[in-house]
Amino acid sequence: MDIDLISNILYAMVRTGTPLLLIALGELVCEKSGVLNLGQEGMVLMGAVAGFVAALLSGSLILGFLLAIAAGIAMSLLFGFIALGLNANQVATGLALTIFGTGLSAFIGADFVGKPITGLEPFALPLLSEIPLLGKMLFSQDMIVYLSFFLFAAVYWFFRSSRPGLIVKAVGENPHAANAIGLPVMRTRYLAVMFGGAMAGLAGGYLSIAYTPLWAENMSAGRGWIALALVVFASWKVERVLLGAWLFGLASILHLVFQGLGFSISSNLLATLPYVATILVLVVLSRNQVRARLLAPMSLGKPFHASS
């Protein structure tokens, strides 16, 4: 394998991993606050269609991304209202959100299927992109990929050394204790859910405006689910989310690589790799009960009633 090929594989890996990274970072924050939102797929699709339509009609990519984010937040607020405000079962609500988002996005986007836009162009940073091997991967990408680097660093810092990050962790671990010492449990959870929605919306926008600049029904192709698995795979650790997103990204382009090298392996089989990896990680994690208990947010998925 020559160095150009490897460099190209790495480039594609990061590009493919970016939507996963964005969705998973959002879901991570959401789950850290104790809320399990299975509606990622629906939020991504709504972000994708809103972003695409806005970009197509206005001609402004930035407006497209903003609308994608807004659509994600709107969807997450719907989830928040039902799962937090009305204390409905989070799993059921999340699944409903995915089904709803899939249908609604197809309906909104029906007239826009196959219409072309000029997508977001990569922007190679001078000098840095010349670095052998890693230059193309890290510094010849588009703005959203750079933004994903920044968001990763921000979330990492948020949980590592900020007070709000500490509050999110506390609320996700023991909302009753958090309430008892006067932390705003509901507000924290709403904000975390909204952040998850914004990130999923942005990822959707990335798919329809930058990655494959077009709209197609169900174009997220299960990325929302992979990102959910990714959070578990990363055992709720931010740095592992980055690693996992790129690894899963690599897994989903592997069939192309293998084709290029003359092997033929079913792409469907390769697409199962992220899930197999997640199951393996779950098995390894759950071997030590105490550690497993400490890793996942302890109140994940449990509704919180303030009065008790």
Add this chain to the structure above:
Amino acid sequence: MAEAHITPPRLTLRRITKIYPGCVANDSIDLNIEPAEIHALLGENGAGKSTLMKVIYGLVKPDQGEVLWDGMPVEIKDPAQARKLGIGMVFQHFSLFETLTVTENIALALGDDAGDLPSLAKRIREVSEKYGMALNPDREIHTLSVGERQRVEIVRCLVQPIKLLILDEPTSVLTPQEVETLFVTLRQLAKEGCAILFISHKLDEVRALCHNATILRAGKVSGECKPADESSQSIARMMVGDDTPISTDYPKVLREEPFLQVSGLNRVSDDPFGTDLHNISFSVNAGEILGIAGVAGNGQEELLGALSGEDQVENHDAIHFPHGAVGHLSPRERRAAGMAFVPEERLGRGAVPDMSLKDNALLTGFLTGLVNRGMIAHGKTREFAEKIIDRYKVKTPGTEAHAESLSGGNLQKFIIGREIMQNPKLLIAAHPTWGVDIGAATAIHKALIELRDKGAAILVVSEDIDELFQISDRIGAICHGRISPIKPTPDTTINEVGRWMAGDFDEVEIKA
């Protein structure tokens, strides 16, 4: 009138009333706490102590009544506001975050006053040293013992300016030595002008520590007193009312027909921090209560696991019922043979927290005809649960209430009632009255004695040596996974059993 005071009381409650569906938790309660006063709030489980305390801390909004803070009327809307006023609270079930460090936990509670973590850690060290409560700020909570966790809760209140400290049953989780240390800290705090509201039902402790006491019964103030001037008996009378017997001496009996025989039981613990059992031999006779004393962690869990059938033992003969060896049988098979079991943990083992009392009744009661050809007989199950509630005076809105909504003592009455109502031939009970108030404990003891007199063999494993002397016909102790000699209760003394608990016995004696 508050204006008449030169310094108004730190806290005054006037006619506080809180009504929940199905019960009046607080009925027009008045309370006064002065600065530098240690005030006891006494009452049985369900008397309304917790609700009142939550009202003060802003967790529960009263339906009626007013709260005066330093003579000024205030409305305490949430805990954050309570803390701003200078009210700190130490919860019975700690409100700590297990995966976070001591410093992070305290930083969360302090809000913006926390400052940066390193300087806060320093403050924590200073405060904990000043009040004689050693703490390492960098440890994660899940690595701390129960006593240390309580220190974190207390220090969390003390790093802020504090004017009123509320402690909810703080001693129920502590060893006698730890209790002493805690009292030294509390007295020092009071001397500095902090008012302390001490919630408990341990009367000796209240008499040793508190200046004044307010006693609640069924949501109302049933008495006020200076605990030091009263006897434990007279205070207990105010707590439980006139018609509940407080304690009785039960006649001891001697029986000779063994039901449960344990011989040469050896077991390596599954838990790396557990205790292995070594050559345990004893028998429990039909119609008697055998008490096993011991400090927690000396093999009780392993012994109970082996006896209940949760863990099967390799040597089937080591555990014997009259009809044969049972060491290899599952809990269900042993229950079918007449055994009943009350585990130590109420929520999670004795009862499923988010299942109704009716469903919990079914969980062990299904062998007594509550299941008909694989289908649950709902009517009978409800009747069974109702009978338990009625017979053992479990305070609950009804059979559909979730197990977790009951207080510890009430749930324990329910669990013990559930087992006894099945008329077992052998009852194994672990810590039957742990954390249970006098009224409930007396009721549980009476139920056990009644069952004994019906001819059942009863094994009680407990850390409460007074309790064992009160109800056991024969008594022994467990230490480091070995069992002490077992003597008829009248032939031994608390001192001797205390020595056994510390491991001071010769194993050869057992054979005798």
